[in-house]
Amino acid sequence: MNYFYGDLNSDREENRWERWTGHRQEVTTFIGQSLPLLRKTDKMVILGVGNGDDLDFNYLCNLVHELTLVDIDKGSMEKCLSYIPVASSHKIQSLVECDLTGLDQLSYYDQISKLFKSQASMENIVQYLNEIKTQIKRLRILETHVSSYDVVMSSAVYTQIYYIQSLSEFAAYANFYNENEVQSITDAMKVLRDEIIIQYNKLMLSLVKNDGTVILWTDMVRTDQEFVFPEEEFYSLQSEEERIKLIYKMMFEHGREAAITGLLDLYAKLSPEGRKVTSWVWPFNNDRHYITMGLSGTKESMSHK
Ligand SMILES: C[S@@+](CC[C@H](N)C(=O)[O-])C[C@H]1O[C@@H](n2cnc3c(N)ncnc32)[C@H](O)[C@@H]1O
Numbered sequence: 229m230n231y232f233y234g235d236l237n238s239d240r241e242e243n244r245w246e247r248w249t250g251h252r253q254e255v256t257t258f259i260g261q262s263l264p265l266l267r268k269t270d271k272m273v274i275l276g277v278g279n280g281d282d283l284d285f286n287y288l289c290n291l292v293h294e295l296t297l298v299d300i301d302k303g304s305m306e307k308c309l310s311y312i313p314v315a316s317s318h319k320i321q322s323l324v325e326c327d328l329t330g331l332d333q334l335s336y337y338d339q340i341s342k343l344f345k346s347q348a349s350m351e352n353i354v355q356y357l358n359e360i361k362t363q364i365k366r367l368r369i370l371e372t373h374v375s376s377y378d379v380v381m382s383s384a385v386y387t388q389i390y391y392i393q394s395l396s397e398f399a400a401y402a403n404f405y406n407e408n409e410v411q412s413i414t415d416a417m418k419v420l421r422d423e424i425i426i427q428y429n430k431l432m433l434s435l436v437k438n439d440g441t442v443i444l445w446t447d448m449v450r451t452d453q454e455f456v457f458p459e460e461e462f463y464s465l466q467s468e469e470e471r472i473k474l475i476y477k478m479m480f481e482h483g484r485e486a487a488i489t490g491l492l493d494l495y496a497k498l499s500p501e502g503r504k505v506t507s508w509v510w511p512f513n514n515d516r517h518y519i520t521m522g523l524s525g526t527k528e529s530m531s532h533k
Contacts, residue, residue, distance in 0.1 A: 232393045232396070232397075233299075233300050233301040233304070233388075233393070234301050234302070234303045234304070236301075236388075237278050237279055237301050237303065237304035237307075238303060238304065241513055241514075244279075244281050244513075245281055247511055247513070248281050248282060248510075248511070250508075250511065251282055251508070251510045251511065251520070252281070252282050252283065252284055253284075254508040254510075254520070254522075255282050255283065255284075255383075255445060255522075256283075256284045256287055258443070258445065258504075258506055258522040258524070259287075259288075259381070259443055261504060261506075261524075262441055262443045262504055262524035262525075263291070263379065263441060263443075270291070270292050270293060270294075270378035270379060271292065271293060271294045271295075271296070271376060271377050271378050271379070272288065272291070272292045272294070272295050272296070272377060272378065272379040272380075272381065273295075273296040273297075273298060273373070273376075273377045273379070273380050273381070273435060274295070274296070274297055274298065274381045274382075274383060275298045275299075275328060275380070275381065275382045275383070275385060275432065276298070276299060276328070276382055276383045276384060276385035276388065276389075277297040277298060277299050277305065277308055277383055278299055278301065278304045278305075278308065278383065279304045279307045279308050280297075280304075280307070280308030280311050282383055282384070282445075283311075283383070285311050285312050285313060285316070286313055289312065289313055289316035289319055289320075290316075292319065292378075292379070293319065294319055294321065295316075295319050295320050295321070296320075296321040296322070296323060296373075296377070297309075297320065297321070297322045297323070298322075298323045298326050298328065298370075299323075299324065299326070300325060300326060300327050300328070301324075301325075302324045302325050305322055305324050309322065323370075326370070328369060328370075328385070328389065328428060328431065329364070329389060329390050329424050329427075329428070330364055330367035330368075330369045330427070331360070331364070331390070331424075333367055334360060334363055334364070334367075336360055339356065340353075340356070340394070340397070341397070343356060344397065344398060344400070344401040345401075347401065347404045350405055350409035350412050350413055353413050353416070354412055354413060354416040357413075357416040357417060357419070357420050358416060358419075358420075360420060361419060361420045361423045364420075364423060364424060364427055365423070365427065367427075369431050370431065370434075370435060373435055374434050374435065375434070375435070375436070375437050375438070376435060376437070377435050377436055377437060377440055378436075378437055378439075378440045378441070379436070379440060379441050379442075379443065380432045380433075380435045380436040380440065380441075380442050380443070381442075381443045381444065382428075382432060382442075382443075382444035382445075382446075383444075383445065384445060384446050384447055384520075385428065385444075385446070386425055386428075386446045386484075386486045386487045386489070386490035386491075387446060387447050387484050387486050387487050389421075389424060389425065389428060389486075390420070390421050390424045391417060391418070391421040391486060394417050394420075394421075395414065395417065398413060398414070398417070418485070421486060421489075422485075422486075422489045425486060425489050425490045425493070426489070426493055428490070429490060429493050429494045429497060432444070432494070433497060433527055436526075436527060438527065438529070439526065440526065440527075441524060441525070441526055442494070442498065442524060442525060442526070442527070443522070443523075443524040444490075444494070444522070444523055444524070445520055445521065445522045445523075446487045446490065446491065446520065446521055447484065447487065447510060447512070447518035447519075447520050448479055448483050448484060448487045448488075448491075448507070448518065448519050448520060448521045449478050449479060449482045449483050449484070449518065449519040450482075450484070450516055450517075450518055451509075451516065451517045451518070451519065452515055452516040452517070453515075455482055457509065457517065457519065458474075461474065462474060472505070472507070475507045475519065475521075478519060479519075479521070487521070491521060491523055494523060495523060496528075497527070497528055498523070498524075498525030498526065498527065498528060499525055499526050499527065499528045499529065501526075502525055502526060503523075503524070503525035504522070504523070504524045504525065505521065505522070505523055506521070506522040507519060507520060507521050507522065508520055508522075
């Protein structure tokens with residue numbers, strides 16, 4: 229049971245389904261644009277499906293023959309399953325408590341807790357994080373599902389996976405370390421996070437069939453009282469190209485590192501033919517919105533490399 233993501237996913241406003249209507253429509257439109265030729269019998273998997281508030285399950289269940297839902301958090305998956313139209317429930321497979329980092333296979337969560345609780349030295353913690361970074365490259369995740377899906381989707385996972393959980397656990401022990409040590413430990417976590425994201429991209433590409441499609445969206449830039457979205461400037465731009473340029477500028481100046489790492493890596497691994505990039509504003513809650521990026525495409529075939 230992963231309490232961290234359970235708490236995070238259940239910390240939602242009552243009216244979230246309504247608040248996210250526009251976001252859900254953007255996600256649905258982007259899926260539609262990415263899948264012009266989807267056949268009725270196709271198999272789709274959604275990674276990080278969580279509560280499923282960003283997904284139109286009527287639309288998705290009509291598209292596909294089989295829909296597999298994956299998340300580390302069992303509680304939110306239960307909420308998500310309640311959105312599935314009864315007539316389509318036979319199409320659903322759910323893989324609950326599935327850790328897409330593979331860190332559970334390495335007993336990472338127990339080990340890092342022990343290191344923090346015993347106030348291990350900064351050197352020992354950094355060394356352990358570096359070892360894990362090497363080990364995760366050899367893991368097999370969802371091995372029996374390799375090349376199984378016509379469509380692999382990822383719902384805002386880059387900014388959620390690993391780092392925020394690890395950082396919040398470390399925060400409780402940070403007082404035992406000096407400023408430089410805290411910096412070294414969080415730097416090592418970031419290096420591990422980036423490797424986890426690269427491996428996550430590899431996982432998505434391993435799950436999709438050769439002619440299949442990968443579709444993902446990720447929160448990219450947080451806009452709140454401190455960083456206000458330059459609405460007037462954005463909407464005064466005349467062309468889509470100029471708007472995308474402004475989004476890129478914001479992405480490099482204010483973007484969340486995890487999202488940039490994941491997007492740039494996956495972008496390079498998708499075939500330029502038919503690859504799509506888009507963006508929209510996700511009104512997450514009363515206090516913050518996210519500029520969200522969507523990326524989709526097919527695997528770059530080996531012959532292009
Ligand atoms: C931002 S949420 C996606 C939004 C979600 N579709 C919704 O509407 O609630 C990201 C999801 O990634 C899941 N997640 C985070 N780390 C994970 C991991 N290591 N393995 C599997 N899922 C993970 C979280 O539990 C969460 O449900």
